Amino acid sequence: MTKSDKKIPPRVIPRLSRYYRVLREYDQKTWVSSRELSMDTGFTDAQIRRDLAYFGQFGQPGKGYTIEELKKSIKQILGLDRQWNVLLIGVGNLGTALLRYKGFREQGFEIVAAVDADASKAGKIVNGVKIYPVDEIQHIVREKHILMAILTVPEQVAQEAAEAAVASGIKSIFNFAPAHLRLPPEVQVRHIDMTIELERLSFLSSRE
Amino acid sequence: MTKSDKKIPPRVIPRLSRYYRVLREYDQKTWVSSRELSMDTGFTDAQIRRDLAYFGQFGQPGKGYTIEELKKSIKQILGLDRQWNVLLIGVGNLGTALLRYKGFREQGFEIVAAVDADASKAGKIVNGVKIYPVDEIQHIVREKHILMAILTVPEQVAQEAAEAAVASGIKSIFNFAPAHLRLPPEVQVRHIDMTIELERLSFLSSRE
DNA sequence: TAGATTGTTAATCGATTAACAATC
């Protein structure tokens, strides 16, 4: 699977995650149809077939999809058939909360180290994860084969922290800082901007 | 401004938030053009003019937009010209982190109370916010004029907690629990699903 | 074979971009 595959609309991906999650909840059945998946996910059956068709032919006309095979295929498509070592950058309130969150590990995302600019935090262990001084970032990223970082630092230092991460070899960043990161295009970034989300709610609630 | 206005594409709203944020950083200038906003936000000038045109005529041909007026207009459009009292539901790791986060208040979002199912937390005060037992939710929502909730409870109780919030009068929910909430359509919901976000990064990183 | 459901093509819908007349 390469970049030159026919273009996948970006919105397909989170839907695959949803299909995958629903599929994992089936424990009695062997087969599932796009119609059934539609009822359990809220997406239309046409869209589900379309989404899957971007990646191959997984079903059998007249029967549907075998749950086990489809799960395996989506798992592979999403890149979940491996472990992702994750670096947490910034062990403040939010960083600590994420460090303690158990949901990531289940899907193969494992926070294997943390760094913080506050030297007095270095050496501490939170939820089994050791905190290092920020200037050891390069060393840790290489030693622990880390490709992904979660960024939970204050706004003012987000850009430089992200650049340091990229310079160390990090390929994708999950950014919680309220800062628009400017990074090379080959670095994947997902940005959770909590204020923007609240503003969406505010907008919607204001125009009833 | 009512529901019957010409339809606003939903993706316009987070862009308005971005424009607003950039506008607030200008302190020397009086006028700004869509061209300049384009450079500072990364969106095209055509898109910026288009987005603003959904809500009225804010600019002057040949000159651009006056920053103060545009800021005021966007603030009003987003519903930020008032205070939003927010209830935090679930004072665990993530809930506590959000309680301590200072960024919300600046935009008029104020967490005025918290509830938790763990009775032993009741009465405690975190960052100036009092924690109540969950069965007082109705009382608090009414007394404190709360319309918005942030949901940071475990997956298993997310649905029932959301329903309780709605029954108390909450109109919009910012959901951090990894659960797909089924609520009446008039309730606004934003869902941050951290695992899905990590899976997007995983997908993108897997197909270079 | 009859019934069911896929994979895909064509039609529709919606959002973005280009272009430019209107106007400051």
Added chain:
DNA sequence: TAGATTGTTAATCGATTAACAATC
């Protein structure tokens, strides 16, 4: 007036939905 930039219309692009021949 000359130069700049808006607001809007038309063209393009992209994603979703409908429909159905192929096939289990």
